[in-house]
Amino acid sequence: GQSLEQPSEVTAVEGAIVQINCTYQTSGFYGLSWYQQHDGGAPTFLSYNGLDGLEETGRFSSFLSRSDSYGYLLLQELQMKDSASYFCAVRVSGGYQKVTFGTGTKLQVIP
Amino acid sequence: GAGVSQTPSNKVTEKGKYVELRCDPISGHTALYWYRQSLGQGPEFLIYFQGTGAADDSGLPNDRFFAVRPEGSVSTLKIQRTERGDSAVYLCASSLSGGGATDNEQFFGPGTRLTVL
Numbered sequence: 001g002q003s004l005e006q007p008s009e010v011t012a013v014e015g016a017i018v019q020i021n022c023t024y025q026t027s028g029f030y031g032l033s034w035y036q037q038h039d040g041g042a043p044t045f046l047s048y049n050g051l052d053g054l055e056e057t058g059r060f061s062s063f064l065s066r067s068d069s070y071g072y073l074l075l076q077e078l079q080m081k082d083s084a085s086y087f088c089a090v091r092v093s094g095g096y097q098k099v100t101f102g103t104g105t106k107l108q109v110i111p
Numbered sequence: 112g113a114g115v116s117q118t119p120s121n122k123v124t125e126k127g128k129y130v131e132l133r134c135d136p137i138s139g140h141t142a143l144y145w146y147r148q149s150l151g152q153g154p155e156f157l158i159y160f161q162g163t164g165a166a167d168d169s170g171l172p173n174d175r176f177f178a179v180r181p182e183g184s185v186s187t188l189k190i191q192r193t194e195r196g197d198s199a200v201y202l203c204a205s206s207l208s209g210g211g212a213t214d215n216e217q218f219f220g221p222g223t224r225l226t227v228l
Binding site for chain 2: 031033041042043044045048050087089091093096097098099100101102103104
């Protein structure tokens with residue numbers, strides 16, 4: 001099976017930078033995704049790392065280290081609208097996109 | 112184009128009843144996924160369709176749960192003899208092809224909140 005660990009809650013100040021870590025244990029690891037979910041809303045895709053290193057998409061970046069079974073999501077220039085839950089999700093197959101989600105990190109951005 | 116839609120948005124039923132939840136994926140997406148999400152948890156995989164066939168139903172909790180996708184587009188999740196523990200938000204997602212190095216994003220619908228009294 002798979003297991004993922006992320007902090008349950010993080011609080012950060014508007015305009016600051018925050019990093020949300022994710023460690024995983026799985027066999028057949030293929031890649032790591034990140035999703036954002038606002039309260040009452042649908043999860044929305046943020047990024048995917050299939051290879052080691054940093055992927056940057058605007059204010060959001062995601063990092064993966066396969067050797068450490070570790071990844072993180074970096075959010076820069078935090079805005080109030082970034083307050084949401086953030087999920088890392090492990091993809092275990094190249095054949096199809098089955099993913100296992102972590103329990104999520106609730107980010108609160110304060111003024 | 113429209114995103115993934117799910118109906119109903121809310122469903123309240125009594126223990127022991129039968130329910131059907133519907134998902135309309137993005138047009139042209141061959142891969143469709145069902146998840147269940149409880150409060151404070153991440154989405155939990157239930158079943159994956161590639162086209163009309165259920166390619167992986169390993170996440171269905173028991174034989175009260177069943178899903179179909181007869182024409183490779185709309186899917187229906189069916190729950191028989193509902194129990195209070197089935198109460199959750201049921202999410203549907205679709206992706207372009209379901210696999211490969213370039214298809215990495217799933218598009219989620221708004222979910223159906225199921226409450227079993």
